[in-house]
Amino acid sequence: MRLDRIQVTHYRNIPQALLEPKDQLTVLWGENGQGKTNLLESIWLLTGGKSFRGSKDQELILRGESFGxxxxxxNAQGRDQQLRLTIGGKESPRPGRRAVLNGVDRGRAASVAGIFTAVVFCPEHLRLVKGSPEGRRKFLDVALCQLYPGYLATLRRYTRTMTQKNALLKQYEITPDAGNLLDVFNRSLAQWGEELTLRRMEYLDQLRMVAGANYRDLSGGRENLEIQYLPSFRPGKLYETMTGLRDRELGARCSLAGPHxxxxxxxLSGQPAKVYASQGQQRSAVLALKLGEAAMAAKVTGExxxxxxxxxLSELDEGRQSYLLTRMEEKQTFVTTCDPSAFSRTQGALFLVEQGRIREA
Ligand SMILES: Nc1ncnc2c1ncn2[C@@H]1O[C@H](COP(=O)(O)OP(=O)(O)OP(=O)(O)O)[C@@H](O)[C@H]1O
Ligand SMILES: [Mg+2]
Known part of the structure; x- marks a missing residue:
């Protein structure tokens, strides 16, 4: 995967910007609030995914404008490609995020998912270590959706049926034939749930090795990272587990077993990171995971x-910074920073971002 050129218009605080990156490292440097993360986010949107900051479409458009x-x-899948994404406000003639790929209107931006692939690390991801399980499940689901198109379809079916089952559990006493209906839901949920958990475990089996190796190198061999999946049922036994939990589910009024x-x-070195990891260790763990996610994608898609x-780089000691700088020069990488001095040791191309404008520094 190689980004050759990106032109951004009326995006966040960027009136207009053109970036023609090199094959390896591009450093976006500037003071706080100048538009560095905005530019990174605009590259991410090419993946067809949502903003990694969870913003609504309207917030992505330069204030006062109706269109970005x-x-x-x-270069993807061995050929040069062009993607044009538009972001329209509610009142605009083309509302929402839409994509034109190689001159062909593809409709919603999400339809181009899997063409341009990227892995993003942002400070919000530090929550992966100490935050709620939901964030960690989402990490796995997002990665798996990108790798296996069928995963998203199964996840959607599972989630929809789960909502229906939970509604039934809330009105169980007043629903005719509730017992049979619950059984129908459980059978479907068991089938899809087994599929999702199996995929997650298979993925994690490989990711754990790659991320573990990354962490060892990042910490100069001093620490090690292990990742364990915590399933809610034994393989092949989700239906039985759900049936066994029937009374408890009726009490709780929600479904208690399955991938959700x-x-x-x-x-980290034998201790649960959730409780004990320092700032730098949390960051290292998430980075090891993200680098692993990219390597896994490369293995599955060939790119x-x-x-x-x-x-x-913030919060990381000298050794960890050096390791990352080396890794950054191996693949096409975009980084933001307020302090370019660490990057002077690299061959990276330096761009200055100032009030939503960009120029080579
Ligand atoms: N829709 C928008 N229209 C205009 N400005 C916006 C819009 N959305 C965000 N901004 C502004 O963009 C500015 C730059 O944001 P960005 O997050 O890219 O900064 P940054 O350079 O990464 O700074 P930091 O070093 O603090 O992370 C913010 O001040 C924000 O108010
Ligand atoms: Mg920023």
Whole structure:
């Protein structure tokens, strides 16, 4: 995967910007609030995914304008491709995020998912270690959706049926034939739930090795990272588990077993990271995981995703910074920073971002 050119118009605080990155490292440097993360986010949107800051479409458009455009040329799947993304406000003639790929209107931006691939690290991701299980499940689901198109369809079916089952549990006493209906839901949920958990476990089996190796190198061999999946049922036994939980589910009025109740745990040198990890260790663990996610994608799709690293070096000691700087030069990587001095040791191209404008420094 290689981004050759991106032109951004009326996006966040960027009236207009053009970036023609090199094959390896591009450093976006500037003071706080100048538009570095905005630029990184515009590259991420080429993946067809949602904003990694969870923003609504309207918030992505330069205030006072009704339309934003991101146009990019990149090499993917062995050929040069062009993608034009438009972001329209509610009142505009083309509302929402829409995509034109190689001149063909593809409708919603999400339909181009899997064409331009990227892995993003931003400070919000630090919550992966100490935050709620939901964030960790989402990490796995997002990665798996990108790798296996069928995963998203199964996840949607599972989630929809789960909502129906929970509604039934809330009105169980007043629903005719509730027992049979619950059984129908459980059978479907068991089938899809087994599929989702199996995929997650298979993925994690490999990711754990790659991320573990990354963490060892990042910490100069001093610490190690283990990742464990915490399933809510034994393989092949989800239906039985749900049936066994029937009374408890009726008491709780919600479904108590299946992929939506599962989690993964990070263990740093034998201690649960959730409780004991320091700031730098949390950051290292998430970075090891993100680098692992990219390597896994490269293995499955044959193409290494573009790396987008927002404010990545802070809180890391000299040794960890050096290791990351080396890794950054291996694949096409975009980083943001307020302090370019660490990057002077690299071959990276330096761009200055100032009040939503960008120029080579
Ligand atoms: N829709 C919008 N229209 C205009 N300005 C916006 C819009 N959305 C965000 N901004 C502004 O963009 C500015 C730059 O944001 P950004 O997050 O890119 O800064 P940054 O350079 O990454 O700074 P930091 O170093 O603090 O992370 C913010 O001050 C924000 O108010
Ligand atoms: Mg920023």
């Amino acid at each position: 455009v991101i146009e990019a040329s990149f 109740r599962e989690d993964m745990e990070f263990i 290494h995703p573009v790396m987008l690293l927002d404010d990545v």
